[in-house]
Amino acid sequence: MKFNIRREVWRIQPHKFLQAFSQPGNREHQLWSFLCRLSLERQQDPLLISSEELATSSGLDEANIRQMLEIATxxxxxxxxxxxx
Structure with missing residues (x-):
């Protein structure tokens, strides 16, 4: 049996991310800060990253990250x- 494993790869513009939320809370600010740092470190704008990598690197919950990214679309x-x- 063969399984197809697909990673969710997102294209994110950190400088616009917080504008997607009417009242960004702590989670949104934490993710935004992390996105900005990664964007600068990798010199990528927009940033290309998987939700799995974001969760592993940031320590935030992957389901919450996906939810925030979906709102940011x-x-x-x-x-x-x-x-x-």
Whole structure:
């Protein structure tokens, strides 16, 4: 049996990320700070990263990260690069 494992790769614009939330809380600020730092370290804008890597590196819950990134798609600051068929 063969399994297809697909990672969610996101294209994220950290400078626009917080604007997607009407009242960003602590989680949103933590993720935003982490996204900005990674973007600078990797010299990538927009930043390309998987939600799995974000969870592992940041210590935040992957389900929460996915939820925040999905909300951020509304203002165009995040986009799923390889959506499930």
């Amino acid at each position: 509304n203002n165009g600051s995040a986009k799923l690069e390889n959506p499930e068929d």
